[in-house]
Each structure stands twice: as structure tokens, then as C-alpha cells.
Amino acid sequence: MTDLSISGQQVLPPPACTPPEPFRITTNAPHQMNDASLTPGRRKLQKWLGRVLRIVITDGRVLVGFFNCTDRDANIVLSMCAEYLVEGQEPRLLGNVMVPGQHIVSLSIDEPDPQSSLLVQ
Amino acid sequence: MYPSTLPAEADPTTMNGSSVAEPPDFQAATAAAAAAARASSLEQDEWSVGECGFLDPDVQRTMRSGSAAEDITQYPMHGWVDVTKEFHDACAELQPGELAQDMLFGLFEAMSAIEIMDPKMDVGMGFDKQDLPPPSFEAAIATGAIKLDDLTPSELIGIYDALFSCLVSWLEGNSMDQVLFTCLYLHAPAQIKDKALRVFCTAVRNLIVVIKKIIAVAAVNEEEDFQLYGNSALLAAEKAQPATVYSSLKDVEDELIRKCKKLTSTEDWMAVVHRLRFMRHLFQVIYHVEQMASNDTVDDKVDIYKILFVASEMLPGIRNTLDRGTQPEKGSDAPNPMGFSPRIHDRSQPPAFPRSIKIRDRPSSYQFLEEMISRFKYACKVTKYKDYYSALNFFIEYSKKSGQCILSRSVLQSLFGANMRMAHGKLPMKQFLRHSVQVFNSPPVLNAKHPVAADPKVQQHLDNFFRYCINMNTFTQFIRICGFNRARQRDKLARLIENFDTIQVDAARLDSMMNQLANERAMEGNEPMATALKHSTHFSTWVLYNCFRAMLIFLMSGFELELYAVHEFLYIYWYPYEFLIGFLVSALTRTENILLAQEEYAEHQSKTQSGGGGAAKNRKAAKPKKNKKTQRPYRAEIVFYHALLSLCGGMYKAMGALTKDGRVRLPLSKFDNEEIRYNRRFLPFATLTSPPPVSYAEFKNVREHMMRHSVEDLYTYAAKHFDQARNVLESIQNPDQEMLDLLQIARTNFVVMNVLARGHQKEVKRQPEFDFSKHSYFPIIKLK
Numbered sequence: 001m002t003d004l005s006i007s008g009q010q011v012l013p014p015p016a017c018t019p020p021e022p023f024r025i026t027t028n029a030p031h032q033m034n035d036a037s038l039t040p041g042r043r044k045l046q047k048w049l050g051r052v053l054r055i056v057i058t059d060g061r062v063l064v065g066f067f068n069c070t071d072r073d074a075n076i077v078l079s080m081c082a083e084y085l086v087e088g089q090e091p092r093l094l095g096n097v098m099v100p101g102q103h104i105v106s107l108s109i110d111e112p113d114p115q116s117s118l119l120v121q
Numbered sequence: 122m123y124p125s126t127l128p129a130e131a132d133p134t135t136m137n138g139s140s141v142a143e144p145p146d147f148q149a150a151t152a153a154a155a156a157a158a159r160a161s162s163l164e165q166d167e168w169s170v171g172e173c174g175f176l177d178p179d180v181q182r183t184m185r186s187g188s189a190a191e192d193i194t195q196y197p198m199h200g201w202v203d204v205t206k207e208f209h210d211a212c213a214e215l216q217p218g219e220l221a222q223d224m225l226f227g228l229f230e231a232m233s234a235i236e237i238m239d240p241k242m243d244v245g246m247g248f249d250k251q252d253l254p255p256p257s258f259e260a261a262i263a264t265g266a267i268k269l270d271d272l273t274p275s276e277l278i279g280i281y282d283a284l285f286s287c288l289v290s291w292l293e294g295n296s297m298d299q300v301l302f303t304c305l306y307l308h309a310p311a312q313i314k315d316k317a318l319r320v321f322c323t324a325v326r327n328l329i330v331v332i333k334k335i336i337a338v339a340a341v342n343e344e345e346d347f348q349l350y351g352n353s354a355l356l357a358a359e360k361a362q363p364a365t366v367y368s369s370l371k372d373v374e375d376e377l378i379r380k381c382k383k384l385t386s387t388e389d390w391m392a393v394v395h396r397l398r399f400m401r402h403l404f405q406v407i408y409h410v411e412q413m414a415s416n417d418t419v420d421d422k423v424d425i426y427k428i429l430f431v432a433s434e435m436l437p438g439i440r441n442t443l444d445r446g447t448q449p450e451k452g453s454d455a456p457n458p459m460g461f462s463p464r465i466h467d468r469s470q471p472p473a474f475p476r477s478i479k480i481r482d483r484p485s486s487y488q489f490l491e492e493m494i495s496r497f498k499y500a501c502k503v504t505k506y507k508d509y510y511s512a513l514n515f516f517i518e519y520s521k522k523s524g525q526c527i528l529s530r531s532v533l534q535s536l537f538g539a540n541m542r543m544a545h546g547k548l549p550m551k552q553f554l555r556h557s558v559q560v561f562n563s564p565p566v567l568n569a570k571h572p573v574a575a576d577p578k579v580q581q582h583l584d585n586f587f588r589y590c591i592n593m594n595t596f597t598q599f600i601r602i603c604g605f606n607r608a609r610q611r612d613k614l615a616r617l618i619e620n621f622d623t624i625q626v627d628a629a630r631l632d633s634m635m636n637q638l639a640n641e642r643a644m645e646g647n648e649p650m651a652t653a654l655k656h657s658t659h660f661s662t663w664v665l666y667n668c669f670r671a672m673l674i675f676l677m678s679g680f681e682l683e684l685y686a687v688h689e690f691l692y693i694y695w696y697p698y699e700f701l702i703g704f705l706v707s708a709l710t711r712t713e714n715i716l717l718a719q720e721e722y723a724e725h726q727s728k729t730q731s732g733g734g735g736a737a738k739n740r741k742a743a744k745p746k747k748n749k750k751t752q753r754p755y756r757a758e759i760v761f762y763h764a765l766l767s768l769c770g771g772m773y774k775a776m777g778a779l780t781k782d783g784r785v786r787l788p789l790s791k792f793d794n795e796e797i798r799y800n801r802r803f804l805p806f807a808t809l810t811s812p813p814p815v816s817y818a819e820f821k822n823v824r825e826h827m828m829r830h831s832v833e834d835l836y837t838y839a840a841k842h843f844d845q846a847r848n849v850l851e852s853i854q855n856p857d858q859e860m861l862d863l864l865q866i867a868r869t870n871f872v873v874m875n876v877l878a879r880g881h882q883k884e885v886k887r888q889p890e891f892d893f894s895k896h897s898y899f900p901i902i903k904l905k
Contacts, residue, residue: 025219026219027224028224043214046221051198059238066193071218096235108202110198
């Protein structure tokens with residue numbers, strides 16, 4: 001795929017060969033929200049940013065927190081994170097955490113309608 | 122998957138200008154999807170406010186917080202929808218290094234995040250749902266995991282040794298909860314039936330309380346040195362009664378010894394007794410130090426040094442019997458199989474707390490204790506130093522040798538504080554400083570025998586000056602700073618140096634006042650009084666000398682802490698070479714000359730008075746030390762400074778030569794501003810009036826002047842300096858280890874400089890290695 005992401009302020013012409021661009025950031029800042037040039041995946045991430053994410057990690061713990069940041073390897077930063085050893089029991093509040101992508105088993109988002117996930121095949 | 126083209130312009134939802142361009146799927150969606158679309162445009166409404174111009178992150182933050190939804194434990198509000206695959210697919214679209222981040226996410230959030238599954242940070246790691254919660258004291262008794270009675274010698278030894286390891290780990294900066302209170306026995310020693318164990322555990326608990334007090338009172342710790350605050354509820358459960366610990370330990374020892382008499386094989390029990398005895402002596406010392414520091418009325422007949430000696434005699438025996446105790450199981454975190462619950466407090470710590478607790482192994486723990494006891498012994502010597510000059514020297518030395526152990530540093534502070542009280546019967550600091558100045562350069566007005574001593578006006582001035590010294594806290598602070606760990610000393614010194622300025626002004630004023638009075642008396646024809654007041658610069662010399670020392674330590678500590686880049690060495694060595702050490706030498710020389718002049722004067726007086734006995738007394742008052750030594754009391758220090766001066770000169774010229782030779786990596790000019798770096802390095806000196814600050818322009822002139830010489834010449838000059846340093850150091854009788862190390866550095870660098878001057882490796886422009894392993898201030902220059 002040559003369809004590279006473009007941050008809102010630097011709209012590059014669709015390039016045949018993209019010049020190296022070291023600091024590429026997709027955010028949910030308002031000026032970027034309608035950026036039509038974003039790829040679908042990026043837009044999806046943009047939509048999820050700031051919302052509550054639930055991560056199950058390899059040792060069975062469940063982390064629930066606000067989705068703050070991610071990268072290509074799905075390393076995820078959550079803020080105000082709560083750690084559940086057993087879901088439903090009393091959590092421990094951890095604050096900011098970084099979950100390495102390799103330890104992630106599953107991810108879920110708090111969404112009003114469970115059906116919406118079916119829309120994406 | 123989505124089609125790759127995005128017909129965004131056809132998407133009706135973009136019309137309101139606030140929502141994301143929806144994927145085409147939404148248009149062709151069912152009723153359910155339409156609801157979802159509505160929901161998603163609803164949540165987009167949040168952003169429309171942002172678009173109205175509220176882009177300030179703080180405003181955004183306030184807007185988002187405040188809602189009840191901030192409590193993360195209330196989620197999910199709606200329900201979890203699995204997005205694992207979607208999420209990973211979306212992430213896969215990102216480029217390497219690209220981030221998708223919340224608009225409020227910044228460096229601070231990134232840096233403060235705990236990394237999950239990192240053993241150093243993540244406490245919840247390795248938790249198994251099937252695991253029972255870590256057993257508490259009661260649970261462990263209920264399950265029979267710990268014995269309360271009839272412990273075998275081997276079990277006792279195992280627990281004792283493990284507790285000593287925990288104690289050492291605590292002193293090394295770990296949290297009390299995560300090391301000491303993993304021992305369940307410490308939670309409720311009163312419930313232990315076995316007397317030997319109960320008494321020992323009680324002793325440990327009391328030891329914790331006493332050590333905490335010593336460290337809190339000395340206040341030379343930093344967050345990273347020591348965790349002063351642990352779970353105090355655990356400690357509070359049983360009241361500390363340190364006064365009884367000694368006798369109950371003694372009791373148990375005696376009981377066990379009686380028991381041994383009935384047994385055929387006593388070795389195991391004797392190993393237990395040795396540990397109890399060691400604990401008794403250790404406790405006695407530490408408790409006594411604490412009493413000295415916090416109490417005025419302490420019987421000082423207890424000879425700490427002797428007890429320390431006995432304690433250290435116990436250690437070899439204990440170390441030989443380490444294998445008699447139960448050993449920690451392989452792969453277990455517990456320092457001993459019985460009585461420890463390593464993870465019991467993990468989850469009660471704050472989340473950002475360091476997790477990775479490595480409890481020291483037993484042999485190295487006893488090694489630590491042995492070293493600590495010899496550090497205590499060394500600290501006891503502080504009682505010999507009864508004036509500021511020698512006490513400060515001792516503190517500086519002590520910090521170099523024993524600066525890493527918080528308890529040793531705190532004990533020294535306590536001993537010193539107590540010592541000043543004991544030595545002169547509750548000597549206030551003001552008196553101490555007065556006495557110190559007298560010992561240092563003996564200003565005639567401070568001599569009680571002199572005719573002006575009774576003059577109330579003179580006394581008033583003196584009193585004001587010393588009170589000012591105390592109020593400014595500068596001198597006391599200098600000693601305390603030497604008690605901090607090496608890294609913290611530097612920034613504290615920077616602030617201290619600024620403080621010296623006001624005192625210098627005051628000292629200079631006092632000096633000139635004395636001179637003025639002397640002149641007045643001379644006009645009145647009161648010859649002896651005028652001579653007594655005849656003052657050169659006693660007080661300002663004393664203040665300046667201490668200020669110079671702080672400056673030198675500050676500057677050189679940058680090498681020890683590896684703060685300086687190689688290309689900065691040049692001006693760092695230049696400043697002491699050109700100014701600072703010269704100032705120190707001249708301050709000391711002046712002081713010596715004053716002392717000599719006074720001696721002559723005293724002799725002269727005694728001859729004119731022709732009363733032999735009175736004269737001897739007089740001389741003694743001026744100089745408390747032996748006559749021969751007082752001839753040149755600062756000789757050794759002056760010689761040492763001469764050596765340092767040559768070493769700094771050598772390093773300065775060597776750096777000049779290497780720079781000119783193109784062997785020093787310089788920063789790229791577009792990132793470089795040497796002036797800023799220079800000013801930054803000498804920042805604490807900038808506020809002083811004396812010595813006046815040296816501007817970057819002046820430095821540049823001097824350097825340009827030096828750099829006019831050829832590279833070969835510069836190397837030769839550097840070699841000459843190192844040769845001088847070598848000569849000076851070789852002339853010292855009974856050199857200490859530091860001097861021998863400096864000697865080796867001077868010798869090696871002399872050779873290296875000569876080799877370079879002869880054009881060795883002329884074409885290779887590699888930066889040499891600067892090896893600070895011999896001495897923290899001066900490197901051996903190594904060509905690769």
C-alpha cells in the first residue's frame with residue numbers, strides 16, 4: 001500500500017514516492033476529524049481514541065482504561081487504567097499504563113450497540 | 122474490507138461538518154446500522170465544540186473531565202464489543218513510527234505510563250487466578266505454614282539470616298513493606314511462642330523504629346536513598362520498647378547457653394547464640410547513637426567503638442555457619458522457606474512504585490553489615506575533630522569513602538551533633554565556629570588573653586558576625602551537604618556557594634572594623650591593644666577558604682557524576698588551574714604566615730617580659746597543637762593543592778592540544794553554543810563578588826592565547842605539568858591511596874603527552890579514552 005497517512009496540517013499530494021516523514025501522527029483533534037485522506041483503519045482508530053477500551057492480556061488480567069495512543073504493533077497506552085485480576089471483583093487503579101502489543105489477547109470497546117461490530121466484515 | 126476509494130463527498134453525514142467521513146458501509150446499512158451511525162454522529166457532536174475554537178488542551182481537559190463517567194470502574198456504560206481483529210488490522214495500516222494518539226496525549230502521559238508485563242514495573246504480573254492470595258500471618262498459622270513454637274536451630278538460623286538480608290535490602294533503598302514486612306513473624310512478634318524467635322523479631326522491629334529515627338533526624342537522605350515511610354500500621358500494632366531489647370536478647374542468649382550445656386552437640390545452638398549476640402551489639406550501638414542524637418542527657422560512658430569491635434568479631438563465626446540455616450528455595454522469591462510471604466504487600470503499594478525487589482543473598486548481606494560496622498567505627502573518629510576545618514575535612518573524606526550507605530552517613534551526622542555537645546558541654550554552634558576560626562588562623566581578638574578581649578564594643582562586633590554565620594546556616598549546611606549522597610551534593614553545593622557571598626561581605630566588614638579600631642588605638646598610643654587588634658584579613662580569609670573548597674568540590678563533582686562532555690573538559694580544568702587552586706593555596710599560605718607572625722610576636726613578647734612561664738602559656742593559647750606542627754600546619758594540604766594545580770594545568774593544556782590536533786569530537790556547530798554551556802557550568806559562581814566571576818570572553822581570550830602555540834608545544838607543556846605533579850606527589854611522605862593513584866595518573870599522562878608531542882599516531886585523529894577509574898576527578902588519557 002502506498003496510501004500513506006497524512007497528518008491534518010501537512011496535506012501532501014498523493015505521491016508516487018513519499019518522502020521520509022519522521023513524525024506522523026493521527027489524532028482525534030478536531031482539525032483532523034474530517035480529513036478525507038485518512039485510510040479507513042486510521043479513521044477507525046481516530047474514532048476510538050479517548051474512549052474506553054478493555055484489554056485482556058496474556059496472563060488473564062483485564063485492563064480497562066481510556067484509549068490514549070497506539071502504534072503499528074498495537075502497543076497501547078491507556079489512561080486511568082483499572083486492573084482486574086478477576087473481572088467483577090475490586091480493581092486496582094494503575095493510572096497510565098502501556099500494554100505491549102505482544103501481550104494483548106483481545107480488545108473490546110465500550111459501545112452503545114453491540115450490533116455495530118457486525119457491520120464490519 | 123472497505124473499498125479502497127472513499128466517496129467522502131457523497132457522504133451526507135459530512136454535511137454538518139462535524140463528523141468523520143463515514144465509510145460507505147453506513148449508507149447501505151440496515152436499521153441497526155443507521156442507529157449506530159446516529160450514535161457515532163452523536164458522539165462526534167462532542168468535537169463540534171472544539172471546532173468552535175476551544176482548541177486549548179486545558180479547556181478540552183476540563184470539558185472532558187467532571188462528568189460522572191470519569192470513574193473508570195463504572196465502565197462499560199453500554200457493553201463491550203470485541204474489536205480485536207479490527208483493531209489490529211487498523212494498526213497494521215500505520216507506518217513504522219507512526220502514532221495514533223488522543224489529542225490530549227503528550228510526553229508526560231507517555232513517560233508516566235507503567236509498562237504492563239515488565240517485571241520491573243508491573244506488580245500484577247505473573248498472577249494466576251488459581252493462586253491463593255498471599256497468606257497473612259493469621260492465615261499462615263491456620264494452614265500450619267509457619268511454626269510459632271519449638272523451632273529447630275536450623276529454622277531459627279534461616280529466619281535470622283533472611284531477616285538480616287531484608288534489613289540490608291531496606292537500608293539499600295527498598296520499601297520496608299516489600300522487604301522486611303514480607304516476614305510474617307514481624308507482623309505480630311508477641312504471638313510467637315518460641316522465645317529465641319520472639320525476642321529476635323521484636324529486636325528487628327525496634328531496630329526499624331530506631332534506624333528510622335536516626336535517618337529522619339540526620340535528614341541527609343533523598344527519596345532514592347531510602348524509603349522512610351512504610352506501612353506504619355504494621356509497626357504501630359506493637360509498641361516499640363527499644364530500652365528492653367538489650368536485656369531480653371541477653372536473657373535468651375543465657376538461656377540457650379544453659380541449654381547447650383546439657384546437649385552433646387552444641388554447634389547449631391551456638392550459631393543461634395552468635396546471631397543473637399551480634400544483634401544485641403548492633404542494636405546497642407544503633408540505639409545509643411539514636412539516644413545521643415535526640416537526647417541531651419545520655420550517659421556517654423557506653424563506648425560505641427568497643428561494642429562495634431565486639432560486633433565485628435562475631436561476624437566471621439556467623440558467616441561460617443550460614444549453611445546451618447534453612448536455605449531459600451530455588452526459584453522462590455522468599456528469602457527463607459518458612460515465615461515469609463513475598464507478595465503480601467505488593468498490591469497495597471501505589472501503582473507507580475518500584476516493583477522489582479531483589480533481596481540480597483545472605484553472604485553479601487553479612488558482607489554489607491561487616492562493612493557498615495567498619496564505617497561506623499570510622500565515623501566514631503569524628504569525635505576527635507573539634508574544629509570546623511578538621512571536621513569538614515573529615516566529612517569530605519568520609520563522603521568519598523562511605524557516601525553510599527544512608528545509615529552510615531546519618532550515624533556520622535548524629536555522632537557529630539552529639540560530639541559537639543559532649544566535647545564542650547553543650548557547645549552551641551556559634552561557640553563552635555568561634556573556636557574554629559581561632560584554631561584556623563587565630564585572629565588576635567579571639568584570644569582571651571589579649572587586652573581587647575574584654576572590650577564590649579569589639580565583642581559586640583564579633584558576636585554579631587558569628588550570629589550572622591549561624592543565621593545564614595552556611596557553615597553548618599556545608600557539613601550537612603557532605604552527608605548527602607554524592608549525586609545530590611552537587612546541586613546543594615551550587616546553592617550553598619551563593620550563600621557565601623553575604624557572609625564574605627560581613628567578614629570583610631569585620632576585618633576592616635578591627636583594623637580601624639587598631640589604628641585608633643595606635644593613635645591613642647595604646648601600643649599593646651593596637652597590636653592585638655592588628656588584623657590582616659583573618660575572618661574573610663576563613664570564609665573565603667571555605668567558599669573556595671565548596672567551589673572546587675562543586676566543579677570537580679561534575680567529573681565524578683559524568684556530567685561533562687569531553688570537549689568541555691578544557692574550561693573545567695582551566696578554571697581551577699588558573700584561579701581556584703591558586704586562591705586556595707594563597708588563602709592557606711596567608712593563614713600560615715599569620716600564625717608564624719603571631720608566634721614570633723608571642724616569643725618577642727615573652728622575651729621582653731622575660732617571664733618564661735607566661736610566655737609558654739601564651740603561645741599555647743595561640744596554637745593548641747604541638748609546636749613543631751604549628752610551624753606549618755597547612756603544609757601538607759598546600760603541597761597537595763600544588764599537585765592538583767599541576768594536574769589541572771596538565772589536563773587543561775592536554776585538552777587544548779588534543780582539540781587543536783583534531784582529536785576531540787566537537788559538537789556540530791549548528792547545535793553548538795559554547796558560551797551558553799560555559800555560563801551554565803559556572804552558574805553558581807556568577808553571583809559571587811569574591812572571587813569575581815570570569816566571563817566567557819575572558820576565557821576565550823586566554824584560550825586563544827594558548828592555542829597560538831603549536832600542537833607539539835602544547836603536548837610538551839602538558840607533559841611538563843604532569844611531570845611537576847609527579848615530582849610534587851613523589852615528595853610527599855607517607856602518601857595515602859589517593860595520592861598514589863594521582864601519582865600513577867600523572868606518570869601515565871606524562872608519558873602519553875610526550876608520545877603525542879613526538880608525533881605518534883599523527884595521522885589518526887581518534888579521540889583518546891579518558892579513564893576515570895583511578896580517580897574520579899582526573900582521568901588517565903589512553904590512546905586507542
